[in-house]
Every structure is written in structure tokens, then in C-alpha cells.
Amino acid sequence: MSIKKYDVVVIGELNVDLILNKTAVFPELGKEILARQMNLVLGSSSAIFASNISCLGAKVAFIGKTGVDLFGDFVISSLQSKAVDTGGIVQDRSTSTGATVVINFNEDRAMITHPGAMEAFSGNEVNWDIIRQSRHLHISSYFIQTSLQKNIGNIFRKAKQLGLTTSFDxxxxxxxxxxxxxxxxxxxxxxxxxxESEILKITHTSTVEDAVQKIKPAGTAIVIKQGNQGSTIIxxxxxxxxxxxxxxxxxxAIGAGDSFNAGFVYRFLQNQPLxxxxxxxxxxxxxxxxxxGGTGAFSGRQEVFTVLKEKYGYEEN
Ligand SMILES: Nc1ncnc2c1ncn2[C@@H]1O[C@H](COP(=O)(O)OP(=O)(O)O)[C@@H](O)[C@H]1O
Ligand SMILES: [Mg+2]
Known part of the structure; x- marks a missing residue:
């Protein structure tokens, strides 16, 4: 795609998802129930995005933090298995890799997250050599990254000055x-x-029209994901x-929004129309x-494009 080493650099949070399915009832305090299906998979919005856009064919680097533990090793090897460069991931003994336990029940889900390293990663641990070698910067999960948060605005500004394009979830x-x-x-x-619910909460409004009015986006394309209703771009x-x-x-629907971002940015980097x-x-x-999970449908590029063709009649151009 270009002379830069990476198409996309992702700065973000890392955790695992322990997904429990097929329970007869929803858990109750003081009782034990069985889940007939269990998956331990790569979690976190940023990592799912990185893994899936890499699977589509982009060259991807990741910057973030894990603990020095089994979940950290699992997260890093999962990214590596999708050809994501993990050289920008710091492993820190003073924290632990976070985890989310997901209980799927009746098409909805309850989740509980231990943030761990997601809250410990800070702006001064960002490796700028990697960013300089990248065409595009994606950052996800503003609110959960409590240390990094205050630097995110500056990181985007500096990345733009370095000539990168940018995206934010x-x-x-x-x-x-x-x-x-x-x-x-x-x-x-x-x-x-x-x-949609995030943009309404952030702007304290009750309709997408009011939300967009309120944030006056200048040149930014606002892309609002609306679950099984699809999405709207403004x-x-x-x-x-x-x-x-x-x-x-x-x-x-775990990672559906992150996969959406991956598909969108992949084509954006090919300069396709919005x-x-x-x-x-x-x-x-x-x-x-x-x-x-977020990456289960994305085993390899060939497999993905075969399914896209069979299911949606889509031909790669
Ligand atoms: N049942 C579904 N069938 C097909 N696509 C879906 C379905 N549910 C969600 N999507 C797609 O996933 C995207 C992201 O879902 P959404 O739940 O809005 O985002 P997030 O995962 O960030 O909460 C939607 O914009 C839509 O394209
Ligand atoms: Mg989302």
C-alpha cells in the first residue's frame, strides 16, 4: 500500500473474554448453574479491530500494555497469530492483564470486567517510532483507559502533524x-x-440529529453504528x-462494532469512496x-473473502 512499514497502528486496551453460553437460566446470587459452552478468546475493542483489519490484509502494529501473566501471553500470541506486530506492547509486572466474563443469555449478555493493565497504560509509554512508520492511527475505548485518556487528544494531534489519518471509537x-x-x-x-447509544450519552441528547447538531463535526465523518438496523454516516x-x-x-454480537471499524478503515486506506x-x-x-467472540469469524484472508462471496455475492476488486 505504501512505503511506510504499517498501514495501521492501534493504540489501545488488551484483555481476554471468557464467554459462557448455553445456561438454562440467568445466574442468581447464592446459587450455581452450568454453562454448556465456554470460549476463551481475544477480547478488547482495540485488539479485535487490530486482529480483524490485519486478517483483511492491512499491515498492523499494536501499542498497549499487558501484565506478565497467562492472559497477557494469550493476548499477544493471539495478535501474532493474525500477523499483528506486537513490538509496541509493554509487559508490566506491576499490573495484571484484564479479563471480561461474558454471560450470553436470550440474545442479550451480561458482562463483568477486571480492567487491570487497561487502566495502567499511560501516554508516556507510547512508542512514537512505530507511529512514525504508520499511515493511520486508530484508538478505541476512551473511557476504560483511565491513564491514557488525558493524552488521547494530544496523541491524535501529533499523529495528524506527522501525516497520519486517524479514527476513534x-x-x-x-x-x-x-x-x-x-x-x-x-x-x-x-x-x-x-x-448510537454512545453518541446520545456523550452529547446528552435523545436523537441522532440532535447529537450531530451538538458536536458540529467540521471535516470529521461521523459513523454511527445502529446494531441490526445498520449504520449512518454524517x-x-x-x-x-x-x-x-x-x-x-x-x-x-461481541466485536461487531470493532469489525465494522476494521472493514471501514480497510477500504478507507485504499482511498475508496466513503x-x-x-x-x-x-x-x-x-x-x-x-x-x-470478536475474531472467531476471521480465520484468514482467503476464508473471509470466500464467505463474503458466498453469503453476500461480494467480489474483491
Ligand atoms: N443482527 C445483525 N446482522 C447483521 N449485522 C449486524 C447485526 N447486528 C449488528 N450488526 C452490524 O454490526 C454493526 C455494529 O453493531 P453495534 O451493536 O451497533 O455496535 P457495537 O458493537 O459497537 O455496539 C452494525 O452497524 C451492523 O452493521
Ligand atoms: Mg462498540
């Missing part, structure tokens, strides 16, 4: 405080990827919605709902 705020200065950050962000005050490639038999990027994002997101 805020993700959910587990504290539900939603404190973020978008006016300050958006001028340095090319693609802003919230889901740029220069013009909104365009596309329906989802509806999957009626969702295995789980409408094409948008449609491809929806397609890759739909694909992610067909297998367990």
Missing part, C-alpha cells in the same frame, strides 16, 4: 459519566465511530443510512456475528 463508559471533550478532539479525527451535514446485512441467527467503506463496514460487522 469511544466505546461504552463503564462509569457512565461520559466526560469527554469532543470539540477539542474532533478536528484531529478523520473517522469517528460511536454506536459528513458535511449530510446523513446517509445503510441497512445491516441482516443475520437472523446471531451467534453473538459510501463504499460504509457498506463494507456493515458487511464485515455482519460477518462477525456469525461466530463466537
Amino acid at each position: 469511544p466505546q461504552w463508559d463503564p462509569a457512565e459519566k461520559w466526560e469527554i471533550d469532543l470539540d477539542e478532539m474532533l478536528p484531529d479525527i478523520d473517522l469517528f465511530f460511536p454506536n 459528513q458535511n451535514s449530510k446523513a446517509h443510512s445503510l441497512p445491516a446485512f441482516l443475520n437472523e441467527e446471531v451467534v453473538d 459510501e463504499y467503506c460504509h457498506r463494507f463496514g456493515n458487511m464485515i460487522a455482519a460477518m462477525s456475528t456469525t461466530a463466537a
Whole structure:
């Protein structure tokens, strides 16, 4: 794609997901139930994005932190197995790699996360040599990365000055405080990827129209993910919605939004029109709902494009 070493560098949080499926009832305090299916998989929005965009064919580097523990090794080897360069991941004995326990029940899910290293990673541990060698910077999970958070605006600014394009997915705020200065950050962000509930919470509004009015995005393309309804892109005050490639038999929706971002950014880096990027994002997101966890549907490039062709009649151009 270019003379730079990496197409995409991701700065973000790392954790594992322990996914429990097929329980007869939802757990209750003081009782024990059985889950008939269990998967331990790569978790975290940033890592799922990195893994899936690498699987599509981009050259990817990751910058972040784990503990020195089994989950840390698991996260790093999972990324490496998808050809993500993990040289920018710091392993730190003073913290532990975070984990999310997911209980899927009746098409919904309950989750509990131990943040660990996700809260310990700070701005001065970011390896700028890697960023200088990259075309695009993606950052996800603003709220959960409590140490990195205060530096994210500056990191985007500096990356833009270095000539990178940028994308940002805020993700959910587990504290539900939603404190973020978008006016300050958006001028340095090319693609802003919230889901619908996140953008409404961040802007304290109840409709997407009001939310967009409120944040006055300047040149940023705002791409709002709307679950099985698809997604809407807004740029220069013009909104365009596309329906989802509806999957009626969702295995789980873990990482659907991150897979959407991966599909969108992959095409964006090929300088495709935004409408094409948008449609491809929806397609890759739909694909992610067909297998367990965030990366289960993305075993290799060849396999992915075979499925895209069979399921959606899509031909790689
Ligand atoms: N049932 C489904 N069938 C097909 N695509 C889906 C389905 N549910 C979600 N998606 C796709 O996944 C994208 C992201 O889902 P969403 O839940 O809105 O984001 P997030 O995972 O960030 O919360 C949607 O924009 C849509 O393209
Ligand atoms: Mg999301």
C-alpha cells in the first residue's frame, strides 16, 4: 500500500473474554448453574479491530500494555497469530492483564470486567517510532483507559502533524459519566465511530440529529453504528443510512462494532469512496456475528473473502 512499514497502528486496551453460553437460566446470587459452552478468546475493542483489519490484509502494529501473566501471553500470541506486530506492547509486572466474563443469555449478555493493565497504560509509554512508520492511527475505548485518556487528544494531534489519518471509537463508559471533550478532539479525527447509544450519552441528547447538531463535526465523518438496523454516516451535514446485512441467527454480537471499524478503515486506506467503506463496514460487522467472540469469524484472508462471496455475492476488486 505504501512505503511506510504499517498501514495501521492501534493504540489501545488488551484483555481476554471468557464467554459462557448455553445456561438454562440467568445466574442468581447464592446459587450455581452450568454453562454448556465456554470460549476463551481475544477480547478488547482495540485488539479485535487490530486482529480483524490485519486478517483483511492491512499491515498492523499494536501499542498497549499487558501484565506478565497467562492472559497477557494469550493476548499477544493471539495478535501474532493474525500477523499483528506486537513490538509496541509493554509487559508490566506491576499490573495484571484484564479479563471480561461474558454471560450470553436470550440474545442479550451480561458482562463483568477486571480492567487491570487497561487502566495502567499511560501516554508516556507510547512508542512514537512505530507511529512514525504508520499511515493511520486508530484508538478505541476512551473511557476504560483511565491513564491514557488525558493524552488521547494530544496523541491524535501529533499523529495528524506527522501525516497520519486517524479514527476513534469511544466505546461504552463503564462509569457512565461520559466526560469527554469532543470539540477539542474532533478536528484531529478523520473517522469517528460511536454506536448510537454512545453518541446520545456523550452529547446528552435523545436523537441522532440532535447529537450531530451538538458536536458540529467540521471535516470529521461521523459513523454511527445502529446494531441490526445498520449504520449512518454524517459528513458535511449530510446523513446517509445503510441497512445491516441482516443475520437472523446471531451467534453473538461481541466485536461487531470493532469489525465494522476494521472493514471501514480497510477500504478507507485504499482511498475508496466513503459510501463504499460504509457498506463494507456493515458487511464485515455482519460477518462477525456469525461466530463466537470478536475474531472467531476471521480465520484468514482467503476464508473471509470466500464467505463474503458466498453469503453476500461480494467480489474483491
Ligand atoms: N443482527 C445483525 N446482522 C447483521 N449485522 C449486524 C447485526 N447486528 C449488528 N450488526 C452490524 O454490526 C454493526 C455494529 O453493531 P453495534 O451493536 O451497533 O455496535 P457495537 O458493537 O459497537 O455496539 C452494525 O452497524 C451492523 O452493521
Ligand atoms: Mg462498540
